[in-house]
Amino acid sequence: MRLNDSEIQKDIYNLILNPNTREWERQALLKVKDRRKEVSFSTQLDAFKSDLRPLALRHSLTPDVMDFYLKVSGEPQPDSSSKVLLHDKVDPPHQERAIFAGGCFWCMVSPFDKRPGIIAVISGYTGGEFDNPNYDQVVGQYTGHVEAVEILFDNRLMTYQELVDIYWQLIDPTDNMGQIDDRGESYRPVIFVNSDEQRQIAEHSRQAVIDSEVYSKPIVVEISDATRFWPAENFHQDFYKKNPSRYRKIERTRHLYLFLQHSKNAMHQLFTKSKA
Structure with missing residues (x-):
């Protein structure tokens, strides 16, 4: 063209x-x-x-x-502006929002995007002190923001509890200085809640993870009130669709890390029970 x-x-x-x-x-x-x-x-x-x-x-x-x-x-790149516009629209009946930070937002979109009831998953920045942050500022840790995803969902088809359950499967909840290969405070894991109901679900879910004693280290995931969410630049939206080969490499690394961590924790749990 x-x-x-x-x-x-x-x-x-x-x-x-x-x-x-x-x-x-x-x-x-x-x-x-x-x-x-x-x-x-x-x-x-x-x-x-x-x-x-x-x-x-x-x-x-x-x-x-x-x-x-x-x-x-001439390289085809989808324009995600229509998805980003949904962020500023008033939620219609039965639509809610969930915000999760769990490392690089490139890897936090696909696991939610393919679920029933998901209207949009938007990559962005939140939890910081300045307006209109850009990628360089956030990655440089100049603004206090973290990379996060805002999930717009139909609560008749998907519950907030189900989204929180998915979130725990995607992260290392014992690492508050990044996630896997992404290091620094801008990649720390945080659940940002939009209501008292979401906070209650998130806190109960975190306590269930702690009580399970699956992890040998303390659970450090923060639960914070949601603040202004700033959608990221178009290049970062739907990264898994725009750059599938690079995304698959990153995804494999994360899956391998989490698999090894879960295996190590399972062995630790068995050893602890055998000594009891």
């Missing part, structure tokens, strides 16, 4: 003005905007793609610039 030059130029202007664009990215965009008269727009755009390709392959671009790079490179 041929790109619309006017649309691409508009995207370039917006990215130049975007405060989240890094300075060296902005300079690369300015080269395209302020191209020499003897150089065609398409030629300059090709040079831009060539300059950014090594960084794009390593996912080292800011999310909005990455989206633009994929667009001009």
Whole structure:
């Protein structure tokens, strides 16, 4: 599909003005905007793609610039803006929201997204002190936010209790400084509750995990009142669909870690009971 030059130029202007664009990215965009008269727009755009390709392959671009790079490179990338718009809409009857943090939000979408009654799973940032945080700020641990998912669900088909039960299967509840390969406070596990009922369910569920004595270390998952949830950039939404091969590698690593942890804890439990 041929790109619309006017649309691409508009995207370039917006990215130049975007405060989240890094300075060296902005300079690369300015080269395209302020191209020499003897150089065609398409030629300059090709040079831009060539300059950014090594960084794009390593996912080292800011999310909005990455989206633009994929667009001009012709790589199909779903637009998740319609899903994100649901975040700002008033919940209709029988719709509720749940917010969970459990490490990188890339891995927290698919396990919920495929369940009955799930309306949308939105990746984002919450629990911090500043408005409109971006990915670099959150990962850099400058704002106090954690990566999280907001789940919009139909409570006639899916209960909050069921969502909490799924959540415990996805995380290491003994690690409050990250999850698996994702380290730092922005990846700590937290259940953010939207009501007294959700808090009661979450606290009862956490106590059940503690009482089960499945884990040899203390359970450190926080239960906090929900604060403003900021949807993440388009690039981070539905990551498992947009980057299936990379997602599968990350997913395998998490599954292996959790399997080994559960096996180790099961052996510990058996040994403890045998001594009793």
